Amino acid sequence: MQKNIAVIRGDGIGPEIVAEAIGVLDAVAEKFGHDFRFAEVSMGGDAIDKFGEPLPDAELQKCKESDSVLLGAVGGPKWDGVEAHLRPEKGLLKLRQGLGVYSNNRPAKIWPQLKDASPLKPSITEKGIDYIIVRELIGGIYFGKHETVGDTAVDEMRYSEDEIERIGRIGFETARKRRGMLCSVEKSNVLDTSRLWKKVMCRLSAEYPDVTLSHMLVDNCAMQIVKDPSQFDVIVTENMFGDILSDEASQITGSIGMIPSSSLGDSPCGLYEPIHGSAPDIAGLDMANPIGTILSAAMMLRYSFDMEKEAEAIEKAVDAVLSEGWRTADIMPEDKTGCTQIGCREMGKRIREMIK
Numbered sequence: 001m002q003k004n005i006a007v008i009r010g011d012g013i014g015p016e017i018v019a020e021a022i023g024v025l026d027a028v029a030e031k032f033g034h035d036f037r038f039a040e041v042s043m044g045g046d047a048i049d050k051f052g053e054p055l056p057d058a059e060l061q062k063c064k065e066s067d068s069v070l071l072g073a074v075g076g077p078k079w080d081g082v083e084a085h086l087r088p089e090k091g092l093l094k095l096r097q098g099l100g101v102y103s104n105n106r107p108a109k110i111w112p113q114l115k116d117a118s119p120l121k122p123s124i125t126e127k128g129i130d131y132i133i134v135r136e137l138i139g140g141i142y143f144g145k146h147e148t149v150g151d152t153a154v155d156e157m158r159y160s161e162d163e164i165e166r167i168g169r170i171g172f173e174t175a176r177k178r179r180g181m182l183c184s185v186e187k188s189n190v191l192d193t194s195r196l197w198k199k200v201m202c203r204l205s206a207e208y209p210d211v212t213l214s215h216m217l218v219d220n221c222a223m224q225i226v227k228d229p230s231q232f233d234v235i236v237t238e239n240m241f242g243d244i245l246s247d248e249a250s251q252i253t254g255s256i257g258m259i260p261s262s263s264l265g266d267s268p269c270g271l272y273e274p275i276h277g278s279a280p281d282i283a284g285l286d287m288a289n290p291i292g293t294i295l296s297a298a299m300m301l302r303y304s305f306d307m308e309k310e311a312e313a314i315e316k317a318v319d320a321v322l323s324e325g326w327r328t329a330d331i332m333p334e335d336k337t338g339c340t341q342i343g344c345r346e347m348g349k350r351i352r353e354m355i356k
């Protein structure tokens with residue numbers, strides 16, 4: 001099958017991790033007889049340097065015309081001084097909105113090989129960690145009016161019933177394919193948007209009798225994620241709560257460097273990116289963990305291209321390389337037993353070779 005993939009290498013460690021993911025996709029293409037074509041798109045700090053804005057319309061257009069988008073990471077201290085509306089992150093928000101990808105899917109699972117990397121006690125991790133955060137991605141406070149007048153700043157948070165319903169359905173459908181438990185997370189003791197959120201989730205729940213819906217306040221959820229993460233199957237939540245909880249969720253699995261994500265809307269064209277940032281402190285040092293990006297590429301194959309066995313080939317290769325004891329710095333155990341530390345390039349190469 002021929003697929004056109006828009007590639008955004010971005011800033012910091014972005015180019016290094018994306019190079020390894022492309023290498024893995026090439027290995028999959030060779031093995032399974034596909035033809036993946038890559039089109040380079042500039043976004044973030046890279047685009048600010050080249051075009052003076054974080055995502056020019058022509059670059060966004062290339063993404064819209066592709067079958068899916070693979071992204072590394074954007075941002076860094078170099079662009080801290082630029083005006084708010086020109087920040088690298090604005091490029092990412094414009095891309096998500098332009099592609100209409102309202103549903104961001106962030107899995108948190110503990111790899112048995114990495115259970116010692118979790119900061120949680122074994123008595124907690126033993127019970128297993130395997131859940132998904134379904135985050136609303138193109139609404140809420142991220143896309144409300146932002147304004148600073150004199151000494152006062154305003155960020156507006158808005159949700160309509162339709163926006164809540166479409167993400168709510170993704171939550172229910174995701175839970176239906178898993179263990180059938182959906183936890184809706186909000187702050188309905190304080191926020192109107194959260195009360196509306198809860199009302200819509202309750203209404204939808206009648207259509208999904210096979211899914212058990214529960215409700216949790218976001219502050220309690222932050223606590224439960226470290227106290228007993230095994231209780232969660234699928235969490236559905238609004239944009240900013242999902243941003244915060246997914247960083248917390250990833251860290252308890254060992255390293256944020258391991259977590260992929262998919263962002264989808266109503267078309268098969270999705271956006272796939274690791275959930276971590278551009279890590280400028282280790283950029284160019286061949287130290288980054290490319291696995292989050294490589295697993296994002298696997299998600300692209302599964303969810304946008306319907307290539308299940310190809311996606312599994314990547315996931316099994318990652319699993320096998322970890323089982324052999326190869327580790328990037330972020331997932332290296334303190335006592336180093338049975339493990340060898342390798343760089344970003346070698347990690348990519350070992351995963352590629354495992355696929356072949």
Ligand code: IPM
Pocket residue numbers: 075089092243275
């Ligand atoms: C993420 C990131 C982004 C977000 C930033 C870079 C705008 O933190 O993907 O989680 O807040 O959505």
Ligand code: MG
Pocket residue numbers: 243244247275
């Ligand atoms: Mg984030």
